[in-house]
Amino acid sequence: MRTLISTAFMSLDGVVEAPGGEPGYRNSGWTFKDVEFLPEAYDIKDREQREATAMLLGRVSYQAFSPVWPAMEDFADYKAMPKYVVSTTLGEDDLVADWGETTILRSLDEVAALKKTEGGPIIVHGSASLNRALSDAGLVDRYHLLVFPLLLGAGKRLFSATDKDAQKLKLVEHAAYANGLQLNVFDVVR
DSSP: OOOEEEEEEEETTSBOSOTTOOTTOTTTTHHHHSSOOOGGGGHHHHHHHHHOSEEEEEHHHHHHHTTTGGGOGGGHHHHHSOEEEEOSSOOGGGSOSSSOOEEEEOSHHHHHHHHTSSSSOEEEESOHHHHHHHHHTTOOOEEEEEEESOOOOSSOBSSOOOOOOOOOEEEEEEEEOTTSOEEEEEEEOO
């Protein structure tokens, strides 16, 4: 079974919305504006590109990333990687042509089936709504959380507010950086 990894830039109060400057959110771009850049804090992002064998996105994140990431040198390893977009509304005509193989999945059952295929880790970027649904369905195996020393208040959160049984996590890697960022890598305990 393939490992599904959720990776996120997250404020200390759990907000994941618009870290890179996506429009429509009051604190848009909070990862760049409010915290000093230290390259070593982002080493996990290079490692994710090298280790992942597929990318899973929700429709909103796909539509935000697909016009930009294919041309960015920082994300070159993702270009050749198979991509899967979970959407009930996106059509084949909505997919970009220059970002490699992309498959539309229509349900979490299709994500569960993808996890059962041969291959390495599947990485989930952005995709707040999808991440909440994947977590609630028990499909996330690992979290890569780069936690920023900010309280943003309102905004989309990584984890849902669903009333459910406690889910135990095991901290398998962590680091703290001089700019206040913290890396926390958790495996989901089943």
